[in-house]
Amino acid sequence: MSFNNLDTLYRQVIMDHYKKPRNKGILEDGSLTVDMNNPTCGDRIRLMMKVEEDKVVDVKFEGEGCSISMSSASMMTEAIKGKDIKTAMKLSHIFSEMIQGKEYDEEDLDLGDIEALQGVSKFPARIKCATLAWKAMEKGLQE
Template sequence: MSSNNLDQLYRQVIMDHYKNPRNRGILEDGNLTIDMNNPTCGDRIRLTIKVEDGIVSDAKFEGEGCSISMSSASMMTQAIKGKKIDDALKLSKIFSDMMQGKEYDDDIDLGDIEALSGVSKFPARIKCATLAWKAMEKGLKEEEKH
């Protein structure tokens, strides 16, 4: 597939998650709530996560922001459901490396998340893409301490 076609496909995936977000809302029975914002551009997110026996059993988000931040939150909540805390944090590290243009473990199927890889070419937008992931990391690291 040509680079142009791939970019177009990735844009479509990002816009699909933006217009039809997965896991939007608040978990009433979640045991973690993390609020974060990006003062640079005004993106804000509230992430609620339910962890049971060291596994992320559910995750939802609400907030407002650009298509990149909201679609990234949608993709992230899908990706971490059913994962052990360590695996969700490892996925976050891989995502962070991808955003910084570093080599990352490509043995792991990132699914829709890979559509955000092009954001690394736009340094001003990296914070948009990583906001939800930073919120998830903060919450799960707190949970690990307990």
């Protein structure tokens, strides 16, 4: 597949997650909640996670922002749902490396749609947009 076709595919994946976000909504019943924002561009997120026995059994988010921040939140929730905390944190580390344009090792983890965001590394001002939800997840799971 040529670079232009791959770039177009990645844009389509990002826009699909932006227009039809996965796991958007509110989690009740004592879920862990983290609010974060990106004051430079106005993106904001409220991430709610239900963690039981060291596993993210459910996750939802609310927020508003650009297509990069909201699609990244959608992709992140899909990636960590059902995963143990260690795996979720490992995915976050891999995502951080990828989004900064560094070499990354998938370590047998399927990044799925998340790979569509790798082009953000070419736009340093957008990296904070892409990492907002991931930083919220890390903060919540470290507490």
